Amino acid sequence: MSHVTLRRGQNVLLDDVSWHVEEGQRWIVMGPNGAGKSTLINIAATRAHPTKGNVAILGEVLGAVDVFDLRPSIGLSSTLLAQQVPGGETLKNLVVTAAYGVTGRWREAYEPEDLQRAEQLLARWGIAGYADRKFRTLSEGERKRALIARAMMTDPELLILDEPAAGLDLAGRETLVRSLTQLASDPFAPTPILVTHHVEEIPPNFTHAMLLREGQVIAAGPLETALTEETLSEAFRLPLNVSRNAEGRFSAFART
Known part of the structure:
Protein backbone atom coordinates (compact mmCIF):
# COMPACT_ATOMS: atom_id res chain seq x y z
CA MET A 1 0.00 0.00 0.00
CA SER A 2 1.31 3.44 -0.93
CA HIS A 3 -0.20 6.55 0.71
CA VAL A 4 -3.61 4.89 1.08
CA THR A 5 -6.55 6.89 2.42
CA LEU A 6 -10.11 5.65 2.77
CA ARG A 7 -13.05 7.91 3.57
CA ARG A 8 -16.66 7.11 4.38
CA GLY A 9 -18.59 10.37 4.15
CA GLN A 10 -16.84 12.78 6.51
CA ASN A 11 -15.01 9.98 8.35
CA ASN A 42 -10.53 -5.44 4.00
CA ILE A 43 -8.40 -3.61 1.44
CA ALA A 44 -5.68 -6.28 1.71
CA ALA A 45 -8.35 -8.94 1.15
CA THR A 46 -9.75 -7.03 -1.89
CA ARG A 47 -13.06 -6.46 -0.07
CA ALA A 48 -12.65 -2.66 -0.18
CA HIS A 49 -10.96 -0.06 -2.36
CA PRO A 50 -9.14 3.03 -1.11
CA THR A 51 -10.36 6.54 -1.80
CA LYS A 52 -6.80 7.60 -2.54
CA GLY A 53 -3.45 5.86 -3.00
CA ASN A 54 -2.17 2.72 -4.70
CA VAL A 55 -2.50 -0.92 -3.68
CA ALA A 56 -0.66 -3.84 -5.27
CA ILE A 57 -1.47 -7.34 -4.04
CA LEU A 58 0.41 -10.43 -5.21
CA GLY A 59 1.71 -8.58 -8.22
CA GLU A 60 -1.68 -7.18 -9.27
CA VAL A 61 -2.83 -3.57 -8.95
CA LEU A 62 -6.16 -3.09 -7.18
CA GLY A 63 -8.54 -1.37 -9.57
CA ALA A 64 -6.86 -2.89 -12.64
CA VAL A 65 -7.57 -6.56 -11.87
CA ASP A 66 -10.71 -8.66 -11.46
CA VAL A 67 -10.77 -9.18 -7.70
CA PHE A 68 -12.68 -12.44 -8.13
CA ASP A 69 -9.64 -13.84 -9.92
CA LEU A 70 -7.36 -12.60 -7.13
CA ARG A 71 -9.37 -13.64 -4.07
CA PRO A 72 -8.64 -17.40 -4.27
CA SER A 73 -5.00 -16.50 -3.57
CA ILE A 74 -6.02 -14.69 -0.37
CA GLY A 75 -7.29 -16.73 2.56
CA LEU A 76 -9.52 -14.81 4.98
CA SER A 77 -10.88 -15.73 8.40
CA SER A 78 -13.11 -13.16 10.09
CA THR A 79 -16.10 -12.76 12.38
CA LEU A 80 -18.11 -11.36 9.48
CA LEU A 81 -17.50 -14.54 7.50
CA ALA A 82 -18.60 -16.65 10.48
CA GLN A 83 -21.88 -14.73 10.57
CA GLN A 84 -22.53 -15.62 6.93
CA VAL A 85 -22.27 -19.39 7.45
CA PRO A 86 -25.69 -21.10 7.09
CA GLY A 87 -26.89 -22.64 10.33
CA GLY A 88 -27.00 -26.18 9.02
CA GLU A 89 -23.59 -26.14 7.34
CA THR A 90 -21.29 -29.01 8.30
CA LEU A 91 -17.63 -28.44 8.95
CA LYS A 92 -16.51 -30.37 5.88
CA ASN A 93 -18.83 -28.34 3.65
CA LEU A 94 -17.72 -25.09 5.31
CA VAL A 95 -14.13 -25.83 4.30
CA VAL A 96 -14.65 -27.31 0.84
CA THR A 97 -16.99 -24.52 -0.37
CA ALA A 98 -14.04 -22.13 -0.17
CA ALA A 99 -12.94 -23.70 -3.47
CA TYR A 100 -15.86 -21.85 -5.09
CA GLY A 101 -15.68 -18.83 -2.79
CA VAL A 102 -19.16 -19.44 -1.37
CA THR A 103 -20.62 -20.17 2.06
CA GLY A 104 -23.34 -22.79 1.96
CA ARG A 105 -23.04 -25.87 -0.20
CA TRP A 106 -25.70 -26.12 -2.86
CA ARG A 107 -25.30 -28.01 -6.13
CA GLU A 108 -21.62 -27.47 -6.82
CA ALA A 118 -10.76 -30.36 3.18
CA GLU A 119 -10.35 -33.46 5.33
CA GLN A 120 -6.59 -32.91 5.59
CA LEU A 121 -7.06 -29.32 6.70
CA LEU A 122 -9.59 -30.31 9.35
CA ALA A 123 -7.06 -32.85 10.63
CA ARG A 124 -4.25 -30.29 10.59
CA TRP A 125 -6.28 -27.96 12.80
CA GLY A 126 -7.33 -30.74 15.17
CA ILE A 127 -11.03 -30.94 14.28
CA ALA A 128 -11.17 -33.90 11.88
CA GLY A 129 -13.53 -35.70 14.25
CA TYR A 130 -16.12 -32.94 13.79
CA ALA A 131 -16.27 -33.05 9.97
CA ASP A 132 -19.97 -33.92 9.93
CA ARG A 133 -20.93 -31.68 12.85
CA LYS A 134 -22.88 -28.50 12.16
CA PHE A 135 -20.82 -25.33 12.45
CA ARG A 136 -23.28 -23.73 14.87
CA THR A 137 -22.93 -26.61 17.38
CA LEU A 138 -19.18 -26.15 17.84
CA SER A 139 -17.38 -24.30 20.59
CA GLU A 140 -15.94 -20.88 19.79
CA GLY A 141 -12.41 -22.29 19.60
CA GLU A 142 -13.47 -25.05 17.22
CA ARG A 143 -15.24 -22.53 15.00
CA LYS A 144 -12.14 -20.35 14.83
CA ARG A 145 -9.98 -23.30 13.79
CA ALA A 146 -12.58 -24.34 11.21
CA LEU A 147 -12.54 -20.85 9.67
CA ILE A 148 -8.74 -20.95 9.41
CA ALA A 149 -8.96 -24.36 7.74
CA ARG A 150 -11.42 -22.86 5.27
CA ALA A 151 -9.13 -19.90 4.64
CA MET A 152 -6.36 -22.31 3.63
CA MET A 153 -8.53 -24.43 1.33
CA THR A 154 -7.40 -22.74 -1.89
CA ASP A 155 -3.71 -22.96 -0.91
CA PRO A 156 -3.48 -19.15 -0.72
CA LEU A 161 -6.73 -13.75 10.22
CA ASP A 162 -8.94 -11.08 11.78
CA GLU A 163 -8.90 -11.50 15.57
CA PRO A 164 -9.00 -15.31 15.55
CA ALA A 165 -8.61 -15.47 19.34
CA ALA A 166 -11.50 -13.11 20.14
CA GLY A 167 -13.99 -14.74 22.50
CA LEU A 168 -11.74 -17.68 23.38
CA ASP A 169 -11.00 -18.79 26.92
CA LEU A 170 -7.41 -19.23 28.09
CA ALA A 171 -7.12 -22.83 26.91
CA GLY A 172 -8.66 -22.01 23.55
CA ARG A 173 -6.34 -19.06 23.07
CA GLU A 174 -3.23 -21.05 23.90
CA THR A 175 -4.26 -23.89 21.59
CA LEU A 176 -4.73 -21.39 18.78
CA VAL A 177 -1.41 -19.63 19.47
CA ARG A 178 0.37 -23.00 19.40
CA SER A 179 -1.24 -23.84 16.05
CA LEU A 180 -0.33 -20.44 14.58
CA THR A 181 3.23 -20.86 15.82
CA GLN A 182 3.50 -24.13 13.91
CA LEU A 183 1.97 -22.51 10.83
CA ALA A 184 4.39 -19.57 10.94
CA SER A 185 7.37 -21.92 11.22
CA ASP A 186 6.42 -23.71 7.98
CA PRO A 187 8.47 -22.17 5.14
CA PHE A 188 5.81 -23.27 2.63
CA ALA A 189 2.90 -21.70 4.55
CA PRO A 190 1.15 -18.63 3.15
CA THR A 191 2.31 -15.24 4.39
CA PRO A 192 0.12 -14.58 7.48
CA ILE A 193 -1.32 -11.29 8.68
CA LEU A 194 -2.76 -11.62 12.18
CA VAL A 195 -5.02 -8.89 13.57
CA THR A 196 -5.25 -8.76 17.35
CA HIS A 197 -5.89 -6.45 20.31
CA HIS A 198 -3.62 -8.29 22.73
CA VAL A 199 0.14 -8.85 22.72
CA GLU A 200 -0.43 -12.11 24.62
CA GLU A 201 -1.94 -13.54 21.42
CA ILE A 202 1.17 -12.96 19.30
CA PRO A 203 2.81 -16.26 18.29
CA PRO A 204 6.54 -16.33 19.12
CA ASN A 205 7.92 -16.56 15.59
CA PHE A 206 6.02 -13.72 13.95
CA THR A 207 8.49 -11.23 12.51
CA HIS A 208 6.83 -7.85 11.86
CA ALA A 209 4.15 -5.58 13.32
CA MET A 210 2.06 -2.58 12.39
CA LEU A 211 0.43 -0.39 15.04
CA LEU A 212 -2.50 1.83 14.08
CA ARG A 213 -4.39 4.59 15.84
CA GLU A 214 -7.22 6.65 14.34
CA GLY A 215 -6.37 5.41 10.87
CA GLN A 216 -2.71 6.40 11.04
CA VAL A 217 0.42 4.30 11.33
CA ILE A 218 2.16 4.61 14.69
CA ALA A 219 4.89 2.11 13.82
CA ALA A 220 5.56 -0.58 11.22
CA GLY A 221 8.50 -2.88 10.70
CA PRO A 222 10.43 -5.66 12.47
CA LEU A 223 8.79 -6.77 15.70
CA VAL A 242 5.81 -4.52 27.97
CA SER A 243 7.95 -7.62 28.32
CA ARG A 244 8.90 -10.65 26.25
CA ASN A 245 9.94 -13.96 27.80
CA ALA A 246 12.53 -16.49 26.67
CA GLU A 247 9.95 -18.32 24.56
CA GLY A 248 9.14 -15.13 22.65
CA ARG A 249 5.74 -14.48 24.21
CA PHE A 250 4.72 -10.90 25.00
CA SER A 251 2.83 -9.50 27.99
CA ALA A 252 1.69 -5.95 28.76
CA PHE A 253 0.06 -4.17 31.68
CA ALA A 254 -0.58 -0.57 32.69
CA ARG A 255 2.04 1.21 34.74
CA THR A 256 1.00 2.06 38.28
Missing part, protein backbone atom coordinates in the same frame (compact mmCIF):
# COMPACT_ATOMS: atom_id res chain seq x y z
CA VAL A 12 -11.39 9.16 7.52
CA LEU A 13 -10.93 5.46 8.26
CA LEU A 14 -7.36 5.24 6.97
CA ASP A 15 -5.11 8.26 6.62
CA ASP A 16 -2.05 8.15 4.33
CA VAL A 17 -1.07 4.56 5.15
CA SER A 18 1.93 2.97 3.44
CA TRP A 19 2.70 -0.72 4.09
CA HIS A 20 4.96 -3.25 2.40
CA VAL A 21 4.66 -6.97 3.11
CA GLU A 22 7.17 -9.40 1.63
CA GLU A 23 6.94 -13.15 1.14
CA GLY A 24 8.21 -15.01 4.18
CA GLN A 25 7.34 -12.28 6.66
CA ARG A 26 4.78 -12.90 9.42
CA TRP A 27 2.83 -9.76 10.34
CA ILE A 28 0.85 -8.60 13.36
CA VAL A 29 -1.62 -5.71 13.04
CA MET A 30 -2.59 -4.08 16.34
CA GLY A 31 -4.41 -1.04 17.62
CA PRO A 32 -7.35 0.04 19.79
CA ASN A 33 -10.97 -0.19 18.69
CA GLY A 34 -11.62 2.15 15.77
CA ALA A 35 -7.94 2.28 14.78
CA GLY A 36 -8.64 1.16 11.20
CA LYS A 37 -7.49 -2.47 11.46
CA SER A 38 -10.58 -3.97 9.81
CA THR A 39 -10.50 -1.34 7.07
CA LEU A 40 -6.85 -2.13 6.41
CA ILE A 41 -7.36 -5.86 6.07
CA ALA A 109 -19.59 -30.49 -7.87
CA TYR A 110 -16.27 -31.00 -6.12
CA GLU A 111 -13.36 -33.13 -7.21
CA PRO A 112 -12.24 -35.95 -4.91
CA GLU A 113 -9.02 -33.98 -4.43
CA ASP A 114 -11.03 -31.05 -3.03
CA LEU A 115 -12.81 -33.24 -0.50
CA GLN A 116 -9.52 -34.89 0.47
CA ARG A 117 -7.85 -31.51 1.00
CA GLU A 157 -0.32 -17.07 -0.91
CA LEU A 158 -1.63 -14.59 1.68
CA LEU A 159 -3.51 -15.60 4.85
CA ILE A 160 -5.42 -12.89 6.74
CA GLU A 224 11.71 -5.68 17.86
CA THR A 225 11.43 -2.02 16.78
CA ALA A 226 7.72 -1.71 15.97
CA LEU A 227 6.37 -3.35 19.13
CA THR A 228 7.90 -1.56 22.11
CA GLU A 229 6.70 0.07 25.31
CA GLU A 230 6.86 3.44 23.58
CA THR A 231 4.93 2.49 20.45
CA LEU A 232 2.30 0.45 22.30
CA SER A 233 1.81 3.21 24.87
CA GLU A 234 1.34 5.71 22.07
CA ALA A 235 -1.06 3.49 20.12
CA PHE A 236 -3.28 2.78 23.13
CA ARG A 237 -2.64 6.13 24.86
CA LEU A 238 -1.86 4.40 28.10
CA PRO A 239 1.54 4.06 29.80
CA LEU A 240 2.39 0.37 29.49
CA ASN A 241 5.02 -2.02 30.73
Whole structure:
Protein backbone atom coordinates (compact mmCIF):
# COMPACT_ATOMS: atom_id res chain seq x y z
CA MET A 1 0.00 0.00 0.00
CA SER A 2 1.31 3.44 -0.93
CA HIS A 3 -0.20 6.55 0.71
CA VAL A 4 -3.61 4.89 1.08
CA THR A 5 -6.55 6.89 2.42
CA LEU A 6 -10.11 5.65 2.77
CA ARG A 7 -13.05 7.91 3.57
CA ARG A 8 -16.66 7.11 4.38
CA GLY A 9 -18.59 10.37 4.15
CA GLN A 10 -16.84 12.78 6.51
CA ASN A 11 -15.01 9.98 8.35
CA VAL A 12 -11.39 9.16 7.52
CA LEU A 13 -10.93 5.46 8.26
CA LEU A 14 -7.36 5.24 6.97
CA ASP A 15 -5.11 8.26 6.62
CA ASP A 16 -2.05 8.15 4.33
CA VAL A 17 -1.07 4.56 5.15
CA SER A 18 1.93 2.97 3.44
CA TRP A 19 2.70 -0.72 4.09
CA HIS A 20 4.96 -3.25 2.40
CA VAL A 21 4.66 -6.97 3.11
CA GLU A 22 7.17 -9.40 1.63
CA GLU A 23 6.94 -13.15 1.14
CA GLY A 24 8.21 -15.01 4.18
CA GLN A 25 7.34 -12.28 6.66
CA ARG A 26 4.78 -12.90 9.42
CA TRP A 27 2.83 -9.76 10.34
CA ILE A 28 0.85 -8.60 13.36
CA VAL A 29 -1.62 -5.71 13.04
CA MET A 30 -2.59 -4.08 16.34
CA GLY A 31 -4.41 -1.04 17.62
CA PRO A 32 -7.35 0.04 19.79
CA ASN A 33 -10.97 -0.19 18.69
CA GLY A 34 -11.62 2.15 15.77
CA ALA A 35 -7.94 2.28 14.78
CA GLY A 36 -8.64 1.16 11.20
CA LYS A 37 -7.49 -2.47 11.46
CA SER A 38 -10.58 -3.97 9.81
CA THR A 39 -10.50 -1.34 7.07
CA LEU A 40 -6.85 -2.13 6.41
CA ILE A 41 -7.36 -5.86 6.07
CA ASN A 42 -10.53 -5.44 4.00
CA ILE A 43 -8.40 -3.61 1.44
CA ALA A 44 -5.68 -6.28 1.71
CA ALA A 45 -8.35 -8.94 1.15
CA THR A 46 -9.75 -7.03 -1.89
CA ARG A 47 -13.06 -6.46 -0.07
CA ALA A 48 -12.65 -2.66 -0.18
CA HIS A 49 -10.96 -0.06 -2.36
CA PRO A 50 -9.14 3.03 -1.11
CA THR A 51 -10.36 6.54 -1.80
CA LYS A 52 -6.80 7.60 -2.54
CA GLY A 53 -3.45 5.86 -3.00
CA ASN A 54 -2.17 2.72 -4.70
CA VAL A 55 -2.50 -0.92 -3.68
CA ALA A 56 -0.66 -3.84 -5.27
CA ILE A 57 -1.47 -7.34 -4.04
CA LEU A 58 0.41 -10.43 -5.21
CA GLY A 59 1.71 -8.58 -8.22
CA GLU A 60 -1.68 -7.18 -9.27
CA VAL A 61 -2.83 -3.57 -8.95
CA LEU A 62 -6.16 -3.09 -7.18
CA GLY A 63 -8.54 -1.37 -9.57
CA ALA A 64 -6.86 -2.89 -12.64
CA VAL A 65 -7.57 -6.56 -11.87
CA ASP A 66 -10.71 -8.66 -11.46
CA VAL A 67 -10.77 -9.18 -7.70
CA PHE A 68 -12.68 -12.44 -8.13
CA ASP A 69 -9.64 -13.84 -9.92
CA LEU A 70 -7.36 -12.60 -7.13
CA ARG A 71 -9.37 -13.64 -4.07
CA PRO A 72 -8.64 -17.40 -4.27
CA SER A 73 -5.00 -16.50 -3.57
CA ILE A 74 -6.02 -14.69 -0.37
CA GLY A 75 -7.29 -16.73 2.56
CA LEU A 76 -9.52 -14.81 4.98
CA SER A 77 -10.88 -15.73 8.40
CA SER A 78 -13.11 -13.16 10.09
CA THR A 79 -16.10 -12.76 12.38
CA LEU A 80 -18.11 -11.36 9.48
CA LEU A 81 -17.50 -14.54 7.50
CA ALA A 82 -18.60 -16.65 10.48
CA GLN A 83 -21.88 -14.73 10.57
CA GLN A 84 -22.53 -15.62 6.93
CA VAL A 85 -22.27 -19.39 7.45
CA PRO A 86 -25.69 -21.10 7.09
CA GLY A 87 -26.89 -22.64 10.33
CA GLY A 88 -27.00 -26.18 9.02
CA GLU A 89 -23.59 -26.14 7.34
CA THR A 90 -21.29 -29.01 8.30
CA LEU A 91 -17.63 -28.44 8.95
CA LYS A 92 -16.51 -30.37 5.88
CA ASN A 93 -18.83 -28.34 3.65
CA LEU A 94 -17.72 -25.09 5.31
CA VAL A 95 -14.13 -25.83 4.30
CA VAL A 96 -14.65 -27.31 0.84
CA THR A 97 -16.99 -24.52 -0.37
CA ALA A 98 -14.04 -22.13 -0.17
CA ALA A 99 -12.94 -23.70 -3.47
CA TYR A 100 -15.86 -21.85 -5.09
CA GLY A 101 -15.68 -18.83 -2.79
CA VAL A 102 -19.16 -19.44 -1.37
CA THR A 103 -20.62 -20.17 2.06
CA GLY A 104 -23.34 -22.79 1.96
CA ARG A 105 -23.04 -25.87 -0.20
CA TRP A 106 -25.70 -26.12 -2.86
CA ARG A 107 -25.30 -28.01 -6.13
CA GLU A 108 -21.62 -27.47 -6.82
CA ALA A 109 -19.59 -30.49 -7.87
CA TYR A 110 -16.27 -31.00 -6.12
CA GLU A 111 -13.36 -33.13 -7.21
CA PRO A 112 -12.24 -35.95 -4.91
CA GLU A 113 -9.02 -33.98 -4.43
CA ASP A 114 -11.03 -31.05 -3.03
CA LEU A 115 -12.81 -33.24 -0.50
CA GLN A 116 -9.52 -34.89 0.47
CA ARG A 117 -7.85 -31.51 1.00
CA ALA A 118 -10.76 -30.36 3.18
CA GLU A 119 -10.35 -33.46 5.33
CA GLN A 120 -6.59 -32.91 5.59
CA LEU A 121 -7.06 -29.32 6.70
CA LEU A 122 -9.59 -30.31 9.35
CA ALA A 123 -7.06 -32.85 10.63
CA ARG A 124 -4.25 -30.29 10.59
CA TRP A 125 -6.28 -27.96 12.80
CA GLY A 126 -7.33 -30.74 15.17
CA ILE A 127 -11.03 -30.94 14.28
CA ALA A 128 -11.17 -33.90 11.88
CA GLY A 129 -13.53 -35.70 14.25
CA TYR A 130 -16.12 -32.94 13.79
CA ALA A 131 -16.27 -33.05 9.97
CA ASP A 132 -19.97 -33.92 9.93
CA ARG A 133 -20.93 -31.68 12.85
CA LYS A 134 -22.88 -28.50 12.16
CA PHE A 135 -20.82 -25.33 12.45
CA ARG A 136 -23.28 -23.73 14.87
CA THR A 137 -22.93 -26.61 17.38
CA LEU A 138 -19.18 -26.15 17.84
CA SER A 139 -17.38 -24.30 20.59
CA GLU A 140 -15.94 -20.88 19.79
CA GLY A 141 -12.41 -22.29 19.60
CA GLU A 142 -13.47 -25.05 17.22
CA ARG A 143 -15.24 -22.53 15.00
CA LYS A 144 -12.14 -20.35 14.83
CA ARG A 145 -9.98 -23.30 13.79
CA ALA A 146 -12.58 -24.34 11.21
CA LEU A 147 -12.54 -20.85 9.67
CA ILE A 148 -8.74 -20.95 9.41
CA ALA A 149 -8.96 -24.36 7.74
CA ARG A 150 -11.42 -22.86 5.27
CA ALA A 151 -9.13 -19.90 4.64
CA MET A 152 -6.36 -22.31 3.63
CA MET A 153 -8.53 -24.43 1.33
CA THR A 154 -7.40 -22.74 -1.89
CA ASP A 155 -3.71 -22.96 -0.91
CA PRO A 156 -3.48 -19.15 -0.72
CA GLU A 157 -0.32 -17.07 -0.91
CA LEU A 158 -1.63 -14.59 1.68
CA LEU A 159 -3.51 -15.60 4.85
CA ILE A 160 -5.42 -12.89 6.74
CA LEU A 161 -6.73 -13.75 10.22
CA ASP A 162 -8.94 -11.08 11.78
CA GLU A 163 -8.90 -11.50 15.57
CA PRO A 164 -9.00 -15.31 15.55
CA ALA A 165 -8.61 -15.47 19.34
CA ALA A 166 -11.50 -13.11 20.14
CA GLY A 167 -13.99 -14.74 22.50
CA LEU A 168 -11.74 -17.68 23.38
CA ASP A 169 -11.00 -18.79 26.92
CA LEU A 170 -7.41 -19.23 28.09
CA ALA A 171 -7.12 -22.83 26.91
CA GLY A 172 -8.66 -22.01 23.55
CA ARG A 173 -6.34 -19.06 23.07
CA GLU A 174 -3.23 -21.05 23.90
CA THR A 175 -4.26 -23.89 21.59
CA LEU A 176 -4.73 -21.39 18.78
CA VAL A 177 -1.41 -19.63 19.47
CA ARG A 178 0.37 -23.00 19.40
CA SER A 179 -1.24 -23.84 16.05
CA LEU A 180 -0.33 -20.44 14.58
CA THR A 181 3.23 -20.86 15.82
CA GLN A 182 3.50 -24.13 13.91
CA LEU A 183 1.97 -22.51 10.83
CA ALA A 184 4.39 -19.57 10.94
CA SER A 185 7.37 -21.92 11.22
CA ASP A 186 6.42 -23.71 7.98
CA PRO A 187 8.47 -22.17 5.14
CA PHE A 188 5.81 -23.27 2.63
CA ALA A 189 2.90 -21.70 4.55
CA PRO A 190 1.15 -18.63 3.15
CA THR A 191 2.31 -15.24 4.39
CA PRO A 192 0.12 -14.58 7.48
CA ILE A 193 -1.32 -11.29 8.68
CA LEU A 194 -2.76 -11.62 12.18
CA VAL A 195 -5.02 -8.89 13.57
CA THR A 196 -5.25 -8.76 17.35
CA HIS A 197 -5.89 -6.45 20.31
CA HIS A 198 -3.62 -8.29 22.73
CA VAL A 199 0.14 -8.85 22.72
CA GLU A 200 -0.43 -12.11 24.62
CA GLU A 201 -1.94 -13.54 21.42
CA ILE A 202 1.17 -12.96 19.30
CA PRO A 203 2.81 -16.26 18.29
CA PRO A 204 6.54 -16.33 19.12
CA ASN A 205 7.92 -16.56 15.59
CA PHE A 206 6.02 -13.72 13.95
CA THR A 207 8.49 -11.23 12.51
CA HIS A 208 6.83 -7.85 11.86
CA ALA A 209 4.15 -5.58 13.32
CA MET A 210 2.06 -2.58 12.39
CA LEU A 211 0.43 -0.39 15.04
CA LEU A 212 -2.50 1.83 14.08
CA ARG A 213 -4.39 4.59 15.84
CA GLU A 214 -7.22 6.65 14.34
CA GLY A 215 -6.37 5.41 10.87
CA GLN A 216 -2.71 6.40 11.04
CA VAL A 217 0.42 4.30 11.33
CA ILE A 218 2.16 4.61 14.69
CA ALA A 219 4.89 2.11 13.82
CA ALA A 220 5.56 -0.58 11.22
CA GLY A 221 8.50 -2.88 10.70
CA PRO A 222 10.43 -5.66 12.47
CA LEU A 223 8.79 -6.77 15.70
CA GLU A 224 11.71 -5.68 17.86
CA THR A 225 11.43 -2.02 16.78
CA ALA A 226 7.72 -1.71 15.97
CA LEU A 227 6.37 -3.35 19.13
CA THR A 228 7.90 -1.56 22.11
CA GLU A 229 6.70 0.07 25.31
CA GLU A 230 6.86 3.44 23.58
CA THR A 231 4.93 2.49 20.45
CA LEU A 232 2.30 0.45 22.30
CA SER A 233 1.81 3.21 24.87
CA GLU A 234 1.34 5.71 22.07
CA ALA A 235 -1.06 3.49 20.12
CA PHE A 236 -3.28 2.78 23.13
CA ARG A 237 -2.64 6.13 24.86
CA LEU A 238 -1.86 4.40 28.10
CA PRO A 239 1.54 4.06 29.80
CA LEU A 240 2.39 0.37 29.49
CA ASN A 241 5.02 -2.02 30.73
CA VAL A 242 5.81 -4.52 27.97
CA SER A 243 7.95 -7.62 28.32
CA ARG A 244 8.90 -10.65 26.25
CA ASN A 245 9.94 -13.96 27.80
CA ALA A 246 12.53 -16.49 26.67
CA GLU A 247 9.95 -18.32 24.56
CA GLY A 248 9.14 -15.13 22.65
CA ARG A 249 5.74 -14.48 24.21
CA PHE A 250 4.72 -10.90 25.00
CA SER A 251 2.83 -9.50 27.99
CA ALA A 252 1.69 -5.95 28.76
CA PHE A 253 0.06 -4.17 31.68
CA ALA A 254 -0.58 -0.57 32.69
CA ARG A 255 2.04 1.21 34.74
CA THR A 256 1.00 2.06 38.28
